[in-house]
Each structure stands twice: as C-alpha cells, then as structure tokens.
Amino acid sequence: MATTTKTLTIHHRCRVAPSATTTVAAEQSLPLTFFDMIWLHFHPIKRLLFYPISCSTSNFLETIVPNLAQSLSITLTNYLPIVGNLIYPLESGMPEIRYISGDSVSLTIAEASEAFDFNYLTRNQAREANGFYPFVSELPEPKNEPESGFRIIPLIAIQITLFPGTGICIGFTNHHIIGDASSIVGFIKAWSKVAKVGGQNEVLVKNDLVPFYDKSVIKDPSGRANIFWNQMKLTPYWSSPSSFPNNKLRATYTLRKDQIQILKNLVMDRKPGIDHLSSFTVITAYVWSCLVKSAVKSGENVDENEPEYFGFAVDVRRRLEPPIPAGYFGNCLAFVIVESRHGILSGEDGFFIAAELVGEIISKKVNNNEELFRDADDWLVKYGSLLTKRIFGVAGSPRFDMYDTDFGWGKPNKYESVSIDGDGSMSLSKSKEFEGGLEIGLSLPIKKMDVFADIFYDGLKI
Template identity: 25%
Template sequence: MAVTFKACNTVRPIEPSLHERVPLSELDQIGTITHVPIIYFYRPQQNWLSHNNSTMASTLKDSLSRVLVPFYPLAGRLHWINNGRLELECNDKGVQFVEAESTSSFEDLGDFSPSSEYHHLVPKVDYSLPIHELPLVQVQLTRFKCGGISISLNISHAVADGPSAMHFTCEWARLARGESLGMAPFLDWRVLRAGEPPLALVPPATCHVHTAFEHPPLLLGQTGNTEERKKKTTVAILKLSKIQVETLKKTANESWGKASNGRGYSRYESVTGHVWRSACKARGHREEQPTALGVCVDSRCRMQPPLPKGYFGNATLDVVATSLAGDLVSKPLGYAASRIREAIERVNDEYVRSGIEFLKRQDDLSRFQDLYAIGSEKGPFYGNPNLGVVSWLSLPIYGLDFGWGKEVYMGPGTHDFDGDSLLLPGPDGDGSLLLALCLQVLHMDAFKNHFYQDIL
C-alpha cells in the first residue's frame, strides 16, 4: 500500500493545564506499558466531502485540543524514575497528529482484516527515543482515493487501559460532533494509593498468592523462550455466529460441574476455553505440557467501594488460569471454562489491594513489564505454550461518529506477538463474536481447523 505523509502536527490542550509531576499507580506500571493501536474506517457521503473535506483535519484537531483540557494527562510525558518505575509529567507537550494520503481504495483492503498493510495506516512509535520524548497519544488521518478515510490511534497503555482509552476516544468524537462533554475523567490516582509507600503491616487476610506476576510456563525441554519469540507470526480474524457462541456456552455448561456461584459460564469463559483448547491442539502439546492463559479483569466494580465513575488510568489486573495441555484436550470444554472462572473470581477488593501492596514491595518493576514489544526479552511472554485472550466485549468500540457518520469497520491495529488475542462483539449487534488472533505461522491453519470443527 502506497501512503504519502502530508503533515505532522502537535496538538496541545486549548487551555493550559496544571503542570506537575504525578505518581502513577502500580497497576499503570506493569504489563503492557507500550502503545496500543486501534483503527476506524469511514466512508463519508460525497456531498459531505465536497463541502467539508478541507475542514476534516481541522475539525479533528480542534476537538482534540478541546478534549485534552479535561484529559490533560494524555498531553504529558512519561519519565523513568528508578527501579523500573514511572512518573507522569503533566506539561501540555501535546499529542501527535499525522495526515496522510493513500493511492489505494477500500476495495484493496478486502474485509479489512489486520495485515502488514496496516503498518502504513497507524503512526509509528519510535521506541529508540527516550520515553520522555514519546507522545502518549498519536493520531493518523489517512485519505483514500475512493473517498474513504481511516483514523488510527496509538494510546499509551501506561496511562490508560481499555475502558479509559475508549472513554477518551468517545468524548473526543462527541466534541467533534459539536456536543458537550458527557463525563469528565476522574484523575486522582491516589484512590489506588499512587505514590504511597508500602504499608507498615499487611493484614494476613489481604495476603494473596499473585501467580500472575510470575513468568508463565516454558515449552517442555526448553530453558528459555528466545527461540519461540523469533518465530514468524500471522494474524487472523475469526468469526463466530450467534448460534456458534450459544453452542459453545451450552456445551461448557452441560459438560462440567455446576459453575461456581450458580452462575452459568459466560460467553467469554466458554469461547476463551475453546480458544485455549484449540491452541493446545494446534501447537501439538504433549499431555504433560503446562500452559497458562492470561485473563485481564477490570477491577473498577470489584473493589469496595467501587472506583469513582470515570476513573482514568489502569484499573485492570491480570490473572492466570493454568492447566496441563492433556487435561484441556481430553476433558470437556466445561473444564477449561471452570479454570478460567476460578481465575477471574480471585479478583476482589482484597486481591487488588494485595496486588498493589505486593508491587510496592518490589525492588524493581521491570520484570513485570511487557517490554518484549520494544525489543527486550525480559518481560513475560504469552506465546507458545501460553495464550492471552483480552475481552473487548463490554467496551463501546462501535458507532464512533466524528460528524460524518459511523465507521464501516473498526478493529485492533497491528499486533504480531504470538499468543496475543482479542475477543470483540460482532459489528452488527447480532450476537456474533470476532476473535483477533496472532499465532505462529506454523500453527495457524491447524488452529482454524480445530476452532471451527470442534464446535460441531
């Protein structure tokens, strides 16, 4: 795909904000601390384009400068302080806004499935630069020869998890449409004890074993994951119809003991259990191979009291479901779902606060950070024999209207790390689901076969 870059601007808050260094919570400083890309494709009506095409970029930049007033931390910069820890400097340095043009059309993109072509449509983050020089948000507006456009965003995961990133994006679109702010972000990270020292005495009741902070299993016979990290990967978007989703739920709930709390296994637990089993089969694991599944749980409503509405930052916590591959493959789907349910249910107020306390007591946070995304091999690796399935099922990812109508397609941007996957609701609201999955090339075809055939 030929893409020509036309302009690169810095967009700052339209009004000056409070300039200060603020501590981040421990949950902001673990896991993925790099940028997460998302992309939207639009096909504005021709009569809108003929009158407004020249103002499209100015509309986006103007509304962006206004939404950065309440969301002013996103216009700041991160700083390493010591021992793998970060602080956020609120300094109004702004976000990056790139304008580009492509000689391709939407037809050239087929079904919009993520591919290497997306690299031209999403701003590139230069991680060779010091972290305090990197904008926390990057935007790229690309015009296609067919009249369509794409808007992509890179948002630093160190300052915003999925719910917070979508909160910001939806409010930006609201202002672009000429509406007023819907809900201001809650920006006091002290509710998660940001910047506070460890407790002098930890109550025994709040001591949990945080296996999610340990490195996941290796392939049997290997002493590291260097070779697995090097293997070529590919990405696929796999669709499950409403009937297929319901079949998996029914199978999970009827094939194993009653789910805890008397609540049947959810869409996420059932489908993710199926993904986990399919990956084990596709990778050809031995029966005694340990395997871990990373699950990202939003703690906002699991804390007591719940976090304030609009809490902005990272309030998600990773938990890990574990099993032997042989058990996953030989036992019914309900077994895999039950392992996932057990992991999710560990996340309550005590678990979150205990996790924060555990991290506060660490000499260095580097080993808990997903730095493999920027060339390091120190962080946790959820590739073979492991997997991570992140749920976007409850996020308001569709219907993002900046003033020229809703998107024709929305999806994750480029992601090419073995074991990364996302579960998204189908765009038509018909009960279908989409699995955006990255696996080693060697295993993808076998995964697709198991993924669909095993439902039958």
C-alpha cells in the first residue's frame, strides 16, 4: 500500500538483489586500501538525474519501474560490492567491504505531488536547496551485530520518483568508501545501458564498463591503510548526516567554450609565465576568486590575512606505477591544496593569482608522482584539520558526462550534485547545452548567492 508524506507518495520500498539467472558468487570480500580508508567518516554522496518524459502513473508503475528494477538486478551481478555492506569492527580488526548471498540494494518508488514543479527544479537559476532532498533516499540505518563483533553499514540507496506528465528523477545516495566518482558514475552508466538495450556482459564490455576489483594493485609499502585506521578508529563510527538543513540556494552556472578561452587569454596576458593553463585551472580559479570576493559583500566578517584554501582530488589510476585499469572500482584519489590570503584573492588581481596558484600546484605536484604522494602518510591529519577553515573544493569532474546517461527515454535535462550542500564544494561537469562548455553547481546562503552571481557575471562582461 502506498504511503503519502506531505507532498510525496511512496508507492513502495523494496530490495533488489543481483539477478538469480546468472552465476553470482556466494561471497565477495574486499579490503580497504588507504585510498578508501580516508573516506570512512565522510558524509554520503547524493546525486540526482532529471529526465523530461510525459508519463502517467499507471505506465510508470506497470512498465518503467519493472524494467528499471529488472535491469538494476542484472547490472548488480557485476557490482556485488555495491550490494554488500561495510563491515566495521566494534572492537578489533580492520573494516572491509563484504557481499554475501542474500544481500540487496534499497530501492524506493515514489510520486511527486503538484506541489513540486519539475521545471523549477531543473532550471539553472537559484532554487531552494532543501527542495531536492525528497528525491534522494537516506542510506538504511547501520546495524550492530554483537555476536559477530561488527557493525553492518549499507552502502547505497536508490530512489525513482515520477512527476506525472512531466518527468522522472533518479536519485543515488552512496557511502563514499565504496568508490569515487569514477566508480559510481561507471555503475550508473552500466545500469542505464542495460536498461536501454538489454543484455549484460556484452553491453558492459562494449562500453568499457566492466569493473575491476583486485585491490592488490594498490601498493601500500608504508602501511598507510593501517596508519589511517589507527587514527580513525579512535572516533566511534556514527551515521554521517545525509541531509543538511539549511537556508541555502542551489544554482548552476555555465561557461561556454569561447568564454573559457577568454579567461585563458586573460590569464596568459597577465601571467605569461604560468606553469599550467587548462580549462580546469581557469574555471576553478575564477569561481574561487568570485566566492572570496563575495564573502565580505554578503556580510561575512573576514580578516584580510585570513587563509583561503582551495583543494581538489586527482584520479591517480593512470598515475600509479604501474598504472591500474581505468575500470578499477573503489577510491583512487590523491589530494592537493593551495593556500592564499583573503585580502589577496579579494583584490583586483585575485583571479589571476588564483589561476597562478592552481596552475603551479598542477605543474609541480599533480604532474609529479613523487611530489603528489610525498605527504600521503599525513593526508588525514593534514587535510582533515582544514575542514573547519575557509576551504573550497571540487566535486565531480569534467571528464564525467552525466548528460550521456540514457535509460531509454533520452538524455537527462538536469544533473544535480546534492551533497555539495554540506562540504563547501562546487560541482563540475560537462555542459548539456554547449559543446566544450562546463557546468558549475553551487550551494550558498541566499545573500551570498545573490552577491556571487553579480560578481561572476560582471567579471565575464569585463
């Protein structure tokens, strides 16, 4: 029987297991590498894909949902770690990812009332951030098993919501410890391919979506996984907040290819000796400097000497020695941070200085494996301490084209990275509208969003 919240009808909640029509391992265990361990206490990652489709409730429940559930079941046979759980020791031992026969994924089927406007949610202009949470499920609650000595922590939850006559939204919530964006986006694309064209292995092979699970390819001679675990186990595991009650707005800013080139030209003219100049360099530097400039104008009290940090993660699959397969499933990210001062970045040359700093860190550290991993033993302490500082980051990557995810009804018309509400990051993805363009997603307090928008667009005019 369907249950109704204030504005959302939950038709049913179910569990989807790997397809029984294929050979599925009875059990699969994966150790956590140091790349995984660092995400142990991080908040869940939430993503939304909105698809414009005129669909009735009956067609949704009788045709679309059964196909999505069946194709999800088929896809999960290749993604057993997602189906499993994080096994967290209550007293002794190391955490690990474990799948056993009978495990399944939480799937919620919902319908939005007329109180939700599909067109409002999928526009680029500022919208209330809290309005997106009804469409992403919470992860199921962890369960303690004293007899086994473990806490069992689910890793993913999926929700499919119908907006009658206008669209469908698919929401994904996952624990970061199961995999980085490359891994989770790969799973989402695999499911969409199976849903659209059927089949299984042949579809994944054809589209380079076969996951690779051998964790032994991650070398750890200094025992970083143990170092991180010994630091983190002192803090009891708790269910990280999945929703962030706030008064924020979400907005999407698009930069076309020609606008990105103009930003590059400006930097080259002002900083001709810059070490590295890419679209990533100028976009992140521009957004970072605009945010810093919007702080005081929106009412924040920030000293000119206050440190400003910008950090981002680097996919190192191809950078390891030897390189590991692109389809490696898990976390495989290194971290870099650049630092400046508020007064410097909020000044007239803030953008150019930011671009120089980002370009320099990419040239000297990201493109130099020895430097990239030099401080790896200290990542947790060094970067964890910055979370309470004025730090800005990046979620996602322009390498991932979320607008190429077709479940059989065409491409989505909006992608939202909901979890940036809680970590001070911008989302970055390919543009749905402009070839070579990029989309920037931001979640900011209302007043700051207004000020940022003015600074962002005025800067492009200049």
